[in-house]
Amino acid sequence: MKDREFKKLKRRELLKLAPVLALGAFAIPKFQESLLKNGLAFSDWASSELFRQKHLAPTFGDSELTPFDKFPINGYDVEDPGVDFEKWSLTVSGAVKKPGDYKLEQIQALPRQRQNTRHVCVEGWDVIGRFGGARFSDFLNMIGADTTAKFVYVECADDYYETLDMATALHPQTLLCYEMYDLPLTREHGAPLRLNVPTKVGYKQAKYLTDLRVTNVVERFGYWEDQGYSYFYGL
Amino acid sequence: MGEEVIEIESAKGGDARRAAREHPWVVRFTHWVNAVSLFVMVGSGLQIFRAFPSFGAKIPQKNLLNWPKAYAIGGWLGGGLQWHLSFLWIYVASGLFYLAYEIFSGNYRQVLFVPSDIKGVWPMTRHYFLFGPKPVATEAYNPLQKMAYTSAIGLGVLSVLTGIAVWKPVQFSWLTWLMGGFHLARLWHFLVMWGILFFLFGHLAMVVLHGWNNFMSMWTGWKQDPDYISR
Numbered sequence: 001m002k003d004r005e006f007k008k009l010k011r012r013e014l015l016k017l018a019p020v021l022a023l024g025a026f027a028i029p030k031f032q033e034s035l036l037k038n039g040l041a042f043s044d045w046a047s048s049e050l051f052r053q054k055h056l057a058p059t060f061g062d063s064e065l066t067p068f069d070k071f072p073i074n075g076y077d078v079e080d081p082g083v084d085f086e087k088w089s090l091t092v093s094g095a096v097k098k099p100g101d102y103k104l105e106q107i108q109a110l111p112r113q114r115q116n117t118r119h120v121c122v123e124g125w126d127v128i129g130r131f132g133g134a135r136f137s138d139f140l141n142m143i144g145a146d147t148t149a150k151f152v153y154v155e156c157a158d159d160y161y162e163t164l165d166m167a168t169a170l171h172p173q174t175l176l177c178y179e180m181y182d183l184p185l186t187r188e189h190g191a192p193l194r195l196n197v198p199t200k201v202g203y204k205q206a207k208y209l210t211d212l213r214v215t216n217v218v219e220r221f222g223y224w225e226d227q228g229y230s231y232f233y234g235l
Numbered sequence: 236m237g238e239e240v241i242e243i244e245s246a247k248g249g250d251a252r253r254a255a256r257e258h259p260w261v262v263r264f265t266h267w268v269n270a271v272s273l274f275v276m277v278g279s280g281l282q283i284f285r286a287f288p289s290f291g292a293k294i295p296q297k298n299l300l301n302w303p304k305a306y307a308i309g310g311w312l313g314g315g316l317q318w319h320l321s322f323l324w325i326y327v328a329s330g331l332f333y334l335a336y337e338i339f340s341g342n343y344r345q346v347l348f349v350p351s352d353i354k355g356v357w358p359m360t361r362h363y364f365l366f367g368p369k370p371v372a373t374e375a376y377n378p379l380q381k382m383a384y385t386s387a388i389g390l391g392v393l394s395v396l397t398g399i400a401v402w403k404p405v406q407f408s409w410l411t412w413l414m415g416g417f418h419l420a421r422l423w424h425f426l427v428m429w430g431i432l433f434f435l436f437g438h439l440a441m442v443v444l445h446g447w448n449n450f451m452s453m454w455t456g457w458k459q460d461p462d463y464i465s466r
Contacts, residue, residue, distance in 0.1 A: 006243045010455040020267045039321020057405040070294040124287035228313035235405040
């Protein structure tokens with residue numbers, strides 16, 4: 001082969017690597033945001049495909065529990081939004097047969113489930129806590145929710161808001177939690193009612209619930225999701 | 236290993252040179268995609284690590300190291316996660332593409348460290364680190380290179396497995412369990428990254444030492460006058 005031809009051959013081989021340059025799109029400010037948004041959305045889609053409704057999160061023995069005083073309190077705003085327990089009720093709306101205000105006693109009248117499960121924070125730390133409450137699926141049954149709806153959206157006394165996909169809401173370990181470590185929820189842990197979702201990351205476990213809506217349309221998925229966190233974040 | 240070899244006539248006359256086709260397109264393509272995605276995975280991974288730079292309890296939290304924000308990708312935890320969760324798919328896809336190609340084409344023989352390579356390890360080590368004589372090269376990669384590349388590929392696989400154990404400790408609870416639990420899975424994921432960076436350090440040092448011709452072979456696939464072809 002002639003020297004000139006060899007140079008040409010090498011150039012041709014080099015050009016064949018041009019597709020690698022497509023990755024450069026991530027460096028262009030104009031495209032970066034939407035590419036990352038799509039990447040996160042793809043991860044969320046894959047996560048929802050990996051989710052198995054009958055697969056239980058690992059549970060732990062009492063000896064493995066993180067002591068209650070070592071269970072971090074992670075409010076996004078205030079540790080105590082000053083909920084008046086006397087007047088408190090959970091306002092239910094959306095695709096349900098029985099909308100309205102539900103008192104804590106009505107939720108506590110449902111079978112109580114207690115579980116020692118892992119709470120994993122998006123930051124990377126984790127603790128094993130003991131949670132007690134009513135199964136979310138029992139409550140959805142009580143309010144006559146349309147379980148073919150896509151989402152359950154909740155709002156909180158501290159203006160936090162969150163959304164669960166219906167499959168997760170119906171998971172047997174998803175609780176409307178009113179107890180931690182066999183004692184009534186303390187204010188800083190979300191009294192009188194919070195979510196406990198062992199199949200999801202920490203910021204999904206909304207505290208101080210006030211409103212619940214069963215719906216197909218959600219305008220804003222959640223406080224942290226709106227800052228750029230994953231919507232699904234299944235563990 | 237029979238790499239394709241061609242002879243090149245010199246334009247000005249004189250001796251003919253030879254060139255060997257060392258790297259097929261798939262290897263070169265996935266090498267560079269991997270280089271970019273590894274850079275992003277490490278940079279964004281360190282951003283995620285910054286949010287909880289510890290492997291123990293949250294209360295009390297003992298920080299291991301304070302990684303500077305300037306050397307992390309994404310700006311904040313949420314940004315780091317976006318990069319990490321986007322590029323993991325590119326990282327995994329290029330890795331699978333590479334592995335599938337190596338296995339089905341038989342090209343794995345070029346890099347896979349096998350028992351018959353063991354006897355060549357010491358002479359090569361002596362040459363590299365103790366100024367010993369250079370062993371005769373018979374193939375594209377010497378035993379130490381094969382050992383390094385085989386380890387790097389193994390670390391790549393481990394980086395994904397430990398990553399799954401950290402990301403999906405419920406759906407893949409068996410994997411997390413296999414790694415000794417969630418805390419240890421995070422630690423393995425972190426250590427595997429340092430293992431890869433250790434390889435990368437040696438890899439880049441060797442690229443610098445071996446010069447332009449060697450470097451360009453990962454772009455064009457062709458290497459001129461490699462030492463394992465007798466003239």
